[in-house]
Amino acid sequence: MNKKIAILAGDGIGPEVMTQAIRVLDAIATKFGHKFEYTESLVGGAAYDKHQNHLPQETIDVCNNSDAVLFGSVGGPVDKQHEAKWANCEAKSILALRKAFNFNINLRKMALYTEIASLSPLKPELLSNGLDIVIFRELLGDVYFGEHTQTEKNGERYAFDSGSYTESQIKSIAEYAFKVAKTRSKRLISVDKANVMAMSKLWRQVVSEVAKDNSDIEYSDMLVDNCAMQIIKNPSQFDVILTSNLFGDILSDELSVLSGSVGMMPSASFSSSGLALYEPAGGSAPDIAGKNIANPIAQILSASLMLGYSFNMLDEAKIIDEAVKATIVAGYRTGDIYTKGANEKMVGTKEFTDQVIAFISK
Ligand code: NAD
Numbered sequence: 295m296n297k298k299i300a301i302l303a304g305d306g307i308g309p310e311v312m313t314q315a316i317r318v319l320d321a322i323a324t325k326f327g328h329k330f331e332y333t334e335s336l337v338g339g340a341a342y343d344k345h346q347n348h349l350p351q352e353t354i355d356v357c358n359n360s361d362a363v364l365f366g367s368v369g370g371p372v373d374k375q376h377e378a379k380w381a382n383c384e385a386k387s388i389l390a391l392r393k394a395f396n397f398n399i400n401l402r403k404m405a406l407y408t409e410i411a412s413l414s415p416l417k418p419e420l421l422s423n424g425l426d427i428v429i430f431r432e433l434l435g436d437v438y439f440g441e442h443t444q445t446e447k448n449g450e451r452y453a454f455d456s457g458s459y460t461e462s463q464i465k466s467i468a469e470y471a472f473k474v475a476k477t478r479s480k481r482l483i484s485v486d487k488a489n490v491m492a493m494s495k496l497w498r499q500v501v502s503e504v505a506k507d508n509s510d511i512e513y514s515d516m517l518v519d520n521c522a523m524q525i526i527k528n529p530s531q532f533d534v535i536l537t538s539n540l541f542g543d544i545l546s547d548e549l550s551v552l553s554g555s556v557g558m559m560p561s562a563s564f565s566s567s568g569l570a571l572y573e574p575a576g577g578s579a580p581d582i583a584g585k586n587i588a589n590p591i592a593q594i595l596s597a598s599l600m601l602g603y604s605f606n607m608l609d610e611a612k613i614i615d616e617a618v619k620a621t622i623v624a625g626y627r628t629g630d631i632y633t634k635g636a637n638e639k640m641v642g643t644k645e646f647t648d649q650v651i652a653f654i655s656k
Contacts, residue, residue, distance in 0.1 A: 296329045297605055300360035302353065304338040304387070306578025308366025310586065311593035314647035315364065318594050318617075321654045322601070322610045333360065338368025338387045338578075342379045348386035354394055357569065362604040364597060365391075365573035371580040384577075391571065392433065397563035399467045400431040400542065401474075402575055403599065404549045404559055405615075407622045410631050413554030420529065428478065429535040429549060430471040431542025433563065435459045436493065438539050459493045459538065461500055466566065468504040471536040472511055477608075478533055481512045485521045485537040485545065497538055518545070525549060550575055555630040557589030560596035562603060570604050572596040586642040589628040591618055594650060617653035621646060 299319075303312040316332060323330050335356040342348050348368070357363050368387045370380030406425035411418055437457035444453045468484075475482040484501045486494035498515055505513040516524070518541045524531065525548055537545060550559045556576035563571045574592030582588055594614060602611035622631075625638045626649050632640045641649070 295605065295607070296331065297362070298331045298333065298360045299600070300357045300363040301332045301334045302337040302357075302363060302391075303334065303340075303366040304368040304578060305340055305370060305383075306367060306580045306583040307588040308338075308368065308578055309340075310584065310643055311574070311588050311590045312364070312366045314590040314643060315593040315597040317647055318614060318650060318654065319597050319601075321651045322607075322614065325613075325654060326607070326610055328607070328610075337365070337391070338383050339370050339379045341387070342383070348383055349390045349394070354391075357391070357395065357571075360569075362600050363391075363569070363571040364600060365571050366593065367574060367576065367578040369578045369580070388573070392563060395565050395567065395569055395571070396434070397565045397571060398432065398434045398463065399470050399564040400433050400546075400561060401564070401599070401603075402429050402431070402546045402549070402559055402561040403427070403595065404429070404553055405595075406553045407619060409622050410554050410627075410633075412633060413631060414552050416526065416529065416552060420527075423530050425529050425532075425552060427529070427532045427535065427549060428474065429537070429542060429546050430467055430474075431537060431546055432459075432463060432467045432539050434539075435463045436539035457493055457540075459496055461496065464497050464500040465504060468501045468536060470564065471534055472504055472508040472513075475511045475534040476508070480510060481533040482514075483521070483532060483535055484513070484515050485518050485535060485541055486515065487518050487541070488515070489517060493538065501536065521545060522548060525552070546575070555589055556592075557628070557630055558591045558595075560592050560599050562596070562599045564603070570600070572600040572604075586644055587629050588643050589630050590643050590647050591628075594618060594647065613654055614650075617650045620653045621649040624649065 303309040333356050335353040369383045374380050404427045408424045411421040437455050440456035442455050486497045488494040488498040559575040561575045598611045598614035601607040627638045
């Protein structure tokens, strides 16, 4: 199979972890006889240096002409956010890209490997079976796109936010989430606040209608306050979580800390046009950039999601996931997931990937 991939490595650790993800994709191409054609394009601070624009039109054109987008991360050091190169860099590049392509569905995948369970803030007995959770977050509705005012009313400060959902916005993500649930353990929990909010009442109605067309999926609803507790008390009950924009923002960050490092969580954004963008859930980590110490797992697993979801290369995606797991089981660790004294080998970004590739190429 021939596929065109837009490569937007960005800033900080983006380029170095992207280099490793491409090496992994090349190993898959060799093993399975595929041809991946990469077009590298600038975004974020790197694009600003050349174009004085964080998301130049030529980068959008490259994405438009590709079968999928593999994104690294953007942004500069926290103490340099006042510089034009870094000011609102994330909003002007990745958020602008999401808007340009109308990405309405976000997926984050959280895997906890039992070998590094001691790094998780949860007690080991809660994690004995590992965790493998996918959370779907709607991206274009809710309070993020409503009215926000702060003013004075009756002699005191007053704030007002509004939010909305349409039936079709909810149906679109619900159908996608049920489709993915069929490829996993066939369990889906939809999270809302239907005891209070009108948006959530509609959310629950529409999701339950979609559920009727997917009766092979074990489906239930959960209130968001309970879900936030259950993720801590009994995380292994979750397989696919489906939720709205605001709740998804909060719950996906809660989930991301369970795996032990921010460098482990891949994500994907889908649009109804069919184009999808794949990226690590973390940021550009300027504090460790250029030192060959960043964890490449989130970027490598983002490439795996791309193969599975955009190219339907399910065996290829599975081999990448298994190779990452096998590398951890064999004791290889980047610094962020290394425990001194344990029977582990601390390795660099490239050397960790060498092991992943060795497992793939076996
Ligand atoms: P961050 O996620 O970049 O880093 C937080 C901490 O996690 C740092 O100590 C970092 O070293 C560590 N870390 C992150 N990824 C790692 C990896 N792969 N391996 C090992 N350690 C890793 O968050 P931050 O420091 O708050 O933000 C830094 C920059 O990233 C900011 O400019 C911010 O705007 C940007 N950012 C970009 C995105 C994106 O591109 N989608 C997302 C979040 C933050």
